[in-house]
Structure formats: structure tokens, C-alpha cells
Amino acid sequence: MxxxxxxxxxxxxxxxxxxxxxxxxxxxxxxxxxxxxxxxSLCVAVVGRMKAGKSTLLNALLETAISPTAGGECTEAVYVFEPGMHTTAVANRRDGGDPTPVVLDGQTLPRTLPIPAGDLRNIEVTLPVEWLDDAGLVLVDAPGMASTSTEKSALTERIVADTEDAAADADALLFCVNGPLKDDEAAAV
Structure with missing residues (x-):
């Protein structure tokens, strides 16, 4: 119900x-x-350019430092945050194979992915966050929509495609910007 x-x-x-x-x-x-x-549950995806503060915002909303943050490009996977009894994480494979447990670094997700990035669909994280459960929300931390690298690698293209898929599947988007709106951000909105 x-x-x-x-x-x-x-x-x-x-x-x-x-x-x-x-x-x-x-x-x-x-x-x-x-x-x-x-x-x-209502799914809210947090999207925007790389280094727009998406993971930092999610950490603040979740009242924990679960998402890794760094000075450079950091989020290389789609992270799905759901309410749960305990903090757990699993890596879901693109081919539908068995999920791989993700070992947390204390209470933070590791910076390195547990399976090759090309094989990863998302990392599903459960957290004992009462307001998330009460509101019936799932939060999604998506990789940045633009790379700081000028080269378009297969990995970068996959990350951008995953971000677009996460945004399309969400019920609502929270679009993060950290300065004046850039042309590609305006086009995405």
C-alpha cells in the first residue's frame, strides 16, 4: 500500500x-x-556537471559521509541510496549476475569499484535514515554530466550514458550547479 x-x-x-x-x-x-x-518509492536523482557538489549534498541530506568526495572527478558509478535497517552496499552487474558485496571504508563507500566499471550497473546502498524511510524516498547520486577530460574514452561515454539513464528513470531531478549556469547545463535542464 x-x-x-x-x-x-x-x-x-x-x-x-x-x-x-x-x-x-x-x-x-x-x-x-x-x-x-x-x-x-519516489526516486530523486541528483545530477549536474562533475564537481558540482552532488555527493557532498547527498552526504548532507543523509547526515553521513557515505559518498566519497575528492578534489578531482570522484563518482564513477550510479549510487542508489535506499532506507534500510543497516548500512550495506552491493554492486549490481549490467549482465544481471549476482551482486557483489561492497566493503565499506568505515562508514564511507570505497573510492575503488569492486568490479570493473564497464560491468557495473549501479551500487545499491541501504542506510538507517529515518526520514528517507518516512518519506518513501530513494536518492540517486549520478556521475557528472561532463568530463573535465577533453578525451572521450569508452568509460567516460558509459558514465555519461549511466547518468542520462538514471535521470530518465527518476521521478524528480535535483540539478546541482556551483556557479553561473553553463550552456550545457541550460541545455540539460
């Missing part, structure tokens, strides 16, 4: 249930899809 944090949420849930009971099969199917989606 979806979370009903606001009165409007309850109205939308009731409406979807009524539509799901429609005699019109297409309308009923749409109502069932809406019910399924309303039962899922």
Missing part, C-alpha cells in the same frame, strides 16, 4: 483504485499501473 503522507495522496490512491475497477480494459490496466507505481 502506498504511503499516504498528504491528503492529496489519499485522493490519488482512491482514484487509481476506482479506475482499476473500470469495465474498460485499457482504463482498468492504466489504473492498475498507477496503483503499482503509487506503491513504489
Amino acid at each position: 502506498p504511503r499516504s503522507a498528504w491528503p492529496l495522496s489519499e485522493v490519488v490512491v482512491r482514484f487509481a483504485a476506482q479506475v482499476a475497477e473500470s469495465a474498460d480494459h485499457a482504463l482498468a490496466a492504466a489504473g492498475k499501473r498507477a496503483q503499482d507505481r503509487l506503491g513504489q
Whole structure:
């Protein structure tokens, strides 16, 4: 059952249930899809250029230093933060193979990836963050949308594609900038 944090949420849930009971099969199917989606967590992806402070912002929101931050390009994978009983992390493979446990460096994700970057779909992290659970939120830390390197390597192209996929799959985007809006940022927005 979806979370009903606001009165409007309850109205939308009731409406979807009524539509799901429609005699019109297409309308009923749409109502069932809406019910399924309303039962899922809201996904907010934090996106922007490299070094825009995305991981730092997420660390502040999560009240922990779980995401690695550095002076250079740091986030090389899509990190998915979900509420959970304990702090855990697993690396999910592109081919759907078994997840690989990620060993934390204290309470921080390691700077090196546990599997080759080209094989990695995302790193799924659970955290005991009460407000994340109460709000029914999943937060996504995506790699930067522009590389500071002038060379386009296969890895850079994969990272950019992963960022675009994470943004497209999210319910909402939080677009980080750390100065005047650049042309590519304006185009992305």
C-alpha cells in the first residue's frame, strides 16, 4: 500500500483504485499501473556537471559521509541510496549476475569499484535514515554530466550514458550547479 503522507495522496490512491475497477480494459490496466507505481518509492536523482557538489549534498541530506568526495572527478558509478535497517552496499552487474558485496571504508563507500566499471550497473546502498524511510524516498547520486577530460574514452561515454539513464528513470531531478549556469547545463535542464 502506498504511503499516504498528504491528503492529496489519499485522493490519488482512491482514484487509481476506482479506475482499476473500470469495465474498460485499457482504463482498468492504466489504473492498475498507477496503483503499482503509487506503491513504489519516489526516486530523486541528483545530477549536474562533475564537481558540482552532488555527493557532498547527498552526504548532507543523509547526515553521513557515505559518498566519497575528492578534489578531482570522484563518482564513477550510479549510487542508489535506499532506507534500510543497516548500512550495506552491493554492486549490481549490467549482465544481471549476482551482486557483489561492497566493503565499506568505515562508514564511507570505497573510492575503488569492486568490479570493473564497464560491468557495473549501479551500487545499491541501504542506510538507517529515518526520514528517507518516512518519506518513501530513494536518492540517486549520478556521475557528472561532463568530463573535465577533453578525451572521450569508452568509460567516460558509459558514465555519461549511466547518468542520462538514471535521470530518465527518476521521478524528480535535483540539478546541482556551483556557479553561473553553463550552456550545457541550460541545455540539460
